[in-house]
Amino acid sequence: MDAAMTSTTDTACPNCGGPVAASDRFCEACGTELRPAAAAPATPALDTDTEPTVEITAASTPDIEYVGPCASCGGTVGADGYCETCGTKAAKPRDHFAEQPAPWVAGVCDRGLRHSRNEDAMALGADAEPGSRALLVVCDGVSSSLDSDVASLAAARAAVEVLAAGHAQGLGTESSRAGAIAARLRAAADAASDAVLDSTSPDSPNPASCTFVAAVLEQGLLVAGNVGDSRAYWFPDAGEPVALTTDDSWAAELIASGVTREEAESGPHAHAITRWLGKDAPDHTPRTTTLEVAGPGWLLVCSDGLWNYCSEAAPLADLVRQTAAEHADEPKATASALVDWANAQGGQDNITVALARL
Template sequence: MSQMPPQAALSKCPSCAEPLESGDRFCGACGHDLSVAAVPHNDTPTLTMSGGAVPRPAAPGDDPQVPARPPHAPRPDASGAGAPASAHPQQAAQPSSGVRFDRPAEPDEYPLQAPDPRVAAETAAEEDAAVCVACRAGRVDSDGYCENCGHAQPRERDHMEQEVGPVAAVSDRGLRHHRNEDAFALGRAGLPDGSSALVAVVCDGVSSATRPDDASLAASRAASDCLLAALPHGTHPQQAMHDAIVAAARAVDALAGEPATAREHTPHQNAPACTFVGAVVTSGLLVVGWVGDSRAYWVPLDRATPAARLTEDDSWAAQMVAAGLMNEAEAYADERAHAITGWLGADAYELEPHTASFKPDRPGVVVVCTDGLWNYAETAEEMAEAVPLDAAVRPLHSARVLVGHALDGGGHDNVTVAVLPFPAPPQGAGSA
């Protein structure tokens, strides 16, 4: 390929008339390519977006014999590197009828770049690193204890509240335990006839077992999921409750690596374990299910009507009373009273789900709770006195009041309570 003949040295830029130095290939002021041969101005049209040609308006200082730099070519400086777009404002052609002749002028300043989210997260994590609630100076280690004073820090499950439409629950660590080993799950399901069913499950981890908090959480979630899946398909609530207890048992068994279908005659020792109580309330039916000593109570809105306990404990005390060896007062005064004879866990010899159904003839509320509450309101009458009169329309407030009742009484255990109104309100209706 033949080369272009050398051009005569120029003393000034043919585009902007700035002085040039010997050997310059580009104008240091406007970036004009000094090697471009001079051609008549009308031979170098600027293309429109549609491909037509329009003449470029002449800028002050333009030499009609030297073409301008192609509109989208990089703007070089004297060394060939790109120069800022505002290097020479005269070079920016004016737009005409949808045509952009050059890049828009760059701003004098650019906004700061957004922070890297990973760096922001690390910074936030450092800032949010827990500071001891007791001494307000030490950092909290991964086990939840202050590195300075050793104080145990509040955990997420120390106090929990939830409201799902017209059903609500509250759980609290209590005043003596170092963690909350209770758990609950709530739900609301539509039934095939268009009515609504309310669901509440409460589980109490067995403190003498390993991982009692994991056991109660796994059981409550598994049972609730089972109930909310079965009820919309028309499964009878009592059958659904039985199946939910079995599902909860399997979930707890799995924590010990023990398949529920292969329970051995010599079960695991001290495996994760919990008690269970649940309730399903529909427009005309109340179903409860339980294993262990967590309870369900019926409290009518008309307090002139007697309240009732709906469950029977799987406990040493209940066995003594059933066998006629002690009356209820004597049995529950014994130090062995709260020794349970039924629970969910791989070290239980057999699973005996208890279910019962009722058809109340008047409105009321169902109270589902652990022994952390009923220790301070054991009889049905005592429970009815502790339940607020507006419990059916303010379930969350009522659950808070009942937890407060237990804490005021001493709070020796974890406290969990769910409140469900009967009959269940129609779909779409919530608590007042």
């Protein structure tokens, strides 16, 4: 960090001596209310957080839930983000949020246990009638790039807005309808890419970037496409599970060359992606797959925070089905339980699980 940017915004708690920021109202170590001397200066200070995070607020996004109540005492978290009872700083809404546009479609996005911020994002859409129309988009910010949490959320929202713009009709045949949906999915990827670029400073030394995966279900026709290593799966109740996407990654190339999946996905470059969305991206056109859905099942779209621990379609399908059975096939509860499961395996990465129950 440049010396000119190391603003003296940090001070010490008058009670315990722990470090506090000038903007903090309470000490995170002991909960003491800070004296006026520790208040923010009249001139806004530079944010010295090396991982700036876009804030999600109830006012701007009423469909995204807050984390709460207070994790320490169960008290009410105030508008300033601190518990009104014990003063503990609450988790940021961006760290963990859920969406459920219809009873049969839901998703949960979580920071995990090891990352200091949540760079995953999702955006969902659905019609009310079960099995009719669902739109699931997941973007995973690249940790080594700047503002990837901002970019991934902007990308997911921009993509689902394009996907929701209209129903694809084609020329009346299934093939033309599939082609029309695939074209709309590519347009959604274009919009997501533009959103990432809009989130990137023109002179950024490490421009924001993220992966992209989207699945569109319309009246029995399922189209999925991806850029990077976030994935989509179809798990029919009766029949073989299907991986709808192929990763754009070094590991996927090793697997294609004959290396075992276990060896490729546990190697030193297992999560090196070969395509992404961003200013320096070589190509952001998603490869698409089309599938006619003939019966009930689960559509899963997820980031590598989930599939890291269960990569192949068959065992992942077993996990989803078992988890769903334990939660009465309710998508939101099932997605939340799958996030908890991934955290129980180590929570090494951010985790996003989006589900549609057909």
